[in-house]
Amino acid sequence: MTRYNSTILSESLKVYFIMGSMNCRKTPEEVLSEAIAGGITMFQFREKGPESLIGEARFDLAKRLQQICRLNSVPFIVNDDIDLAIALDADGIHVGQDDQPARSIREQIGENKIVGVSAHTLKEAQQAIADGADYLGIGPIYPTTSKDDAKEVQGTKIIEELRENGLTIPLVGIGGITLTNAIPVITAGADGISVISAIAAADDISGTVGNFVRVVREHILELRRLEA
Template structure:
């Protein structure tokens, strides 16, 4: 699987979807060209996440879109997801690798160069770096105002795996994250809270593809 093609990454959160189901948001995002979907839904029970995950696995598989599960290795295994994304306070990457095997995709959140290099050394396939900008939907200690694109660039320079920027990213500021060297951007509210998630996904993707990587 080519992770270097992950330009747009949707993290699900039904609580900000204006009453629409996560399934509907994911289908709309896929219609708009989303590259990867992460099942997050931290405010739901394990059973609810499992049931939702089974449905999302069916939807994403039909379109050949990777499905990543946030934190929960057990749910990822149960629904045959493509991988797991862990944070700094979750199971260590090395342990997740032992449980999921060599073929699974493992992402890890990082806000510093040290966190990033440690995650890659432990076997992370990609990094979720942020919060790049200030955000209300993803709380990261010490990043209330965002780590900024300069930090993203430093992390990109320090690792040899794809870096996905996350946190406060919109179609208006995504280009700066890509210009800093990130492979792509992950969003929650930019797509989920949009009046038209399909159009929002297309707009986000367009803002990234316009970036000249040779600048």
């Protein structure tokens, strides 16, 4: 048993906000609070890259952001730091292909936590599922400047390929997603979208999130109507 079954988890992935201090023009606490007010469904703490916090300052920020999430019943996920995830008793962890394999992560973090894995090919996705992943982050869908280590742009074809091969695990698209290009990601078969800069750098964070939520949910409802 994992903490969230696939139906609940797919709902939590609808508008998945990823952020660290280096992504913010306001304080991270303000950015996260405004994003939650707008309706984000999950949050990932990703403190990586130039000018990112380290040591005690990083831990303290993570703790403060986790408290904001807990007060608002938003799942709090840690990016690629199993020690931090365990120390905080985070809701889960997300790892990439160059990080520890999901099987090792699962053994350390336990069965009642969320384990997300980035996948760029069908083979990687199948291995992640076999290793115990609860959801997959697929991308980068579009060009992105938020990640220095981003892989080659995939477009939506990889999401379509995973679904065509019978993978039913919750999927979230990531990489360069904006209000103007989010719909094809959902049409391809993703359960939701992951967003960094389009939310963190927005002038109206709450309003921008609200628009993402509306676009995603309305399009999912339309797809269900067409399939009925």
